[in-house]
Amino acid sequence: MVHTCVVAGCKNRRTPGTRLSFYRFPRDPERKQRWVAAVNRAGWVPNDGSRLCSTHFISGKQVKNPHSPDYVPSVFTPVPFFPDMKEPGALEILDKQEARVEAANALLFLQGQGSSAVDGPSQGGRHEKEAPEAAVEKTGSSSFSTDEDEEHDEASERDRKKGKFAQMSEISVNFDDILKALKKENRALRESVEKMALSENAFRNDAEKVKFYTGLPNYFVLETVMWLLAPHMDGMKNTKLSKFQQLLLTLMRLRLDLRNQDLGYRFGVKVGTVAKTVHRMVNIMSSTLVPTAVFWPSRAELRKNLPTALRASHPDCAVIVDCFTVPLEEPASTVTEHGQQETTLPRAEGMPHSHGSLKYLIGVAPQGVVTFVSRGAPGSVSDRSLAEGCGFLCKLLPGDVVLACRDLDIADSVAARGALFKIAGKGEARARSEGSPGPDATSETAVVQRHVERVISMVKQRYTMLTGPIESPFSTACERTSNLSTFDKIVQVACALNNLCISAVPLE
Known part of the structure; x- marks a missing residue:
């Protein structure tokens, strides 16, 4: 039975758990x-x-x-x-x-x-x-x-x-020891969380971590890139990700070719946020970083730093060129109204449906840095059409030597600019405008071939997104005022970032 105190104003009641009598x-x-x-x-x-x-x-x-x-x-x-x-x-x-x-x-x-x-x-x-x-x-x-x-x-x-x-x-309990143990455990947990976190502090003193996630050699280079891009990121409205995290997310996308959903889990954001961040950061890096890191050097600068391997055989070498292709995404099958499957290929802007890859012309300086990269063209386009349409020939000066390790069918176009096109290792100089043979050696072919393959493979290995296949959202032009697709900009950005690293070819 529940009892209540009869005193006026006292509301104490006898309920379970009460200590009153x-x-x-x-x-x-x-x-x-x-x-x-x-x-x-x-x-x-x-x-x-x-x-x-x-x-x-x-x-x-x-x-x-x-x-x-x-x-x-x-x-x-x-x-x-x-x-x-x-x-x-x-x-x-x-x-x-x-x-x-x-x-x-x-x-x-x-x-x-x-x-x-x-x-x-x-x-x-x-x-x-x-x-x-x-x-x-x-x-x-x-x-x-x-x-x-x-x-x-x-x-x-x-x-x-x-x-x-x-x-x-x-019971005697030593609370000081317990407090010290808890503080030690808390400190260890904080350090563990900071190591796993994708923040600036987690990368500041860990060059291997910077290299693995971004492809850049150390945190100083990463911080320099951040300093260069930060003023152009002020207009980006993103409360979830800091400026550093937006750059890191984009570099991880290029470096490891991680899918948007994976990056969304890692950074705790939605898939749509990842896609928008990557596109925005690629546009910013294309307009800011690429002109700074990918440029055609002067003739005096080329002569000054010419590697020993080419100094004797090709002292006038201005650039070493080659082409590489990147496959497009697998065709998507759709069912027509008659019940038959119709195959549709993702394509770049202005690209016919019959082509399943993008082709790029890349120019590498003798020192091992990328000095030119074209926009993507259909995979079946000829080397000559690609060279004449991408602006590469405008970079050449009379007397320059364009070196390659295979026949690219651009000798006539190069000769029209007063330059020479040479294929290392052949018995003739392939300078059709003059028709004069040039010196040849088997070791020369190996040196040039290794040089080009080393640079191109290094770019692709450093940023595996360039190995393809290219996803359809990246293969279409994102701006009407630009004939570059997002993937074209990604290729240029990857080359620019590669130039910030140690050269693939030693000077001596």
Whole structure:
């Protein structure tokens, strides 16, 4: 049965888990009347179900000793009640109860001294010495003189709690050691998270990590690229990714050829955000980084840094050229209205459906850096048409030597610019405009072939997205004002980033 305190303004109830005690009104008429008067409710008469809670007694419980202050309830200070108010802890309740008991014992001691003085001097000495002990003993015995069904439960509960706290106090725990261990564990976890995180701090002192994820040789080069691109990234609205993370995401796309969904999981963003970020960053790098890193050097600069392997045989070599192709994405099959499958190939802007690859002309300086790369053309286009349509011939000066390790069928076009086209390793110079043979050696062919293959393979190995197949969203022109597809820009950006690394060909 749930009991509620009858005192006006007191909303204490006897519910499971409460630490309060509730007492019946005394059967003694005189004491009962004193309780009713203390409650001070006009015209109210208690019944068998009326209860008074223990908060209205000084010691927290009723006492049947007429000399005790808790013989009649006396604590009626109005205290506002809040349902969500947290109950005091067990230790706090025990401290308050002990303080109240001490106060009651002190009052009984004073009352005992007063009564002994009235009894007369005949019992003076001995009675005065025994009075405090008797008072305390009497109070202690009277503290259990309450209703059996409630006081026994309260005493056993209090004893149980005291025993529990005594047991806990006996256990000695070194909290300093525990705190040190937790701090050490927290530090280790933070370091582990920072190593796995795709942030600047995770790459700052780890050159191998920079090289693996970006293809760049160290963090200094990565930071330089970031410094160059940052002013052009201010207009990009992306609250999820920082500028560094946008650059890192794009480089990881080019370097490892990771799919958008994979990058979305790694960076905690949506697939659409990854696609937009890659396209925006490629456009920024194409307009900012490519003109800075991919350029045609002056003739004096070429002569000054000409490698030893070509200095004797081709001192006027301006560029070594070759072509490479990248396959397009696999054809997608669609079902026609007649139930037959029709194959559709993704294509670049202006490319017929019958072609399944893109062809690029790449020019490499004798020092091993990329100095020219064309836009993508259909895979079946001739080398001559590609060279004449991409602007490569405009870079040549009269007297320049264009070197190749195989026949590209561009000798006539090169001769029209006053330059010479030579195929290393053949018995003749392949300069059709003059028709004069040139020196040849087997070792020369091997040197030039290794030189070109090393540079092109290094670009492809460093940025595996160039190995294909090209996904359809990258093979179409993204801007009407530009005839470059997104993949054309990716090829140029990859060559620019490759030029920031150590050259594939040593100077000596």
